[in-house]
Each structure stands twice: as structure tokens, then as C-alpha cells.
Amino acid sequence: MGLRKRQRMIVVVLALxxxxxxxxxxxxxxxxxxxxxxxxxxxxxxxVERGRDFRLGGLVVEGSIERASDGSVAFTLTDGAGDVRVLYAGILPDLFREGQGIVAQGRLEEDGRFRAREVLAKHDETYMPPEVADALKRSGHWQEGAEKLR
Known part of the structure; x- marks a missing residue:
């Protein structure tokens, strides 16, 4: 092998x-x-691995919102196939309400509750985060006609 080829090969290997x-x-x-x-x-x-950050998406269950005197809120999130209790201490988005599609970011606690650091609500009546829509489709709770709204 020539000297130039060997030098090029060394440069390529080092670059990789x-x-x-x-x-x-x-x-x-x-x-x-x-x-x-x-x-x-x-x-x-x-x-789902506990103690690791992830995003949880679904619909807020009707009648599940409980507000505490310290300003924290607890609610249940569902995708039709499973429910998770969510705990959040902070200011909720203005569009947050029962039946609303939301995405919460936080960690799953040992007792199975999800402690959210951030809660995001959809920004208008027609938008739903793609991840939430996919989860609702898998569980059979997807509303027909909403697919074109993503």
C-alpha cells in the first residue's frame, strides 16, 4: 500500500x-x-421505568380535578385503556379543564402517581398533540374526523 493511501486511511479512521x-x-x-x-x-x-423524566399525554377525566388549599392540583389522566393520577404544584394553563387533551412532563413515583413539573394544554379546540392522538387511536377512543386537525 502506498504512503499516500496509508495516510488517507489514517485520516479517515481518525475522523470517524x-x-x-x-x-x-x-x-x-x-x-x-x-x-x-x-x-x-x-x-x-x-x-414504564420509575424515576426517569417522560411526557404523559391523555384526556383529563371528568370530575377528577381536586384542588388543594396550598395551590396544588390533582387530576386523573386517561387514554381510555388506562388511568394515571397526576399531581401538580403550579399554575395550570388557562385552557386546562375536564375532558381536555393535555401533555404533562415529570416522573412516575413509587406509588404509581405521576408528579408533573409542567402541564401543557392544547392551544385551540381542534389541535391535539400527535402523541396523545396516537395513544387515543390505539385505545379506541379517537374521534373520527379529528385526524385532519393535527
């Missing part, structure tokens, strides 16, 4: 190694910042 190392560092640094989406049915099936 550097790119791989940089990608590994970025993914390691972002590991705690990445939040996966799960549905209440996923939690009910027991496949």
Missing part, C-alpha cells in the same frame, strides 16, 4: 473516531434532558 466520540459525548450529556412520551396504558401495563 472523533465524530463517534463527539456523538457519544453529546448523547451522554443529553441523556437526562430527553423526555420520552408514554400513555396511561403504558403505565398501567408496568413497562
Amino acid at each position: 473516531a472523533l465524530v463517534g466520540a463527539a456523538a457519544a459525548l453529546v448523547l451522554t450529556a443529553m441523556q437526562d434532558k430527553i423526555a420520552f412520551f408514554v400513555s396511561p396504558a403504558d403505565i398501567a401495563s408496568g413497562t
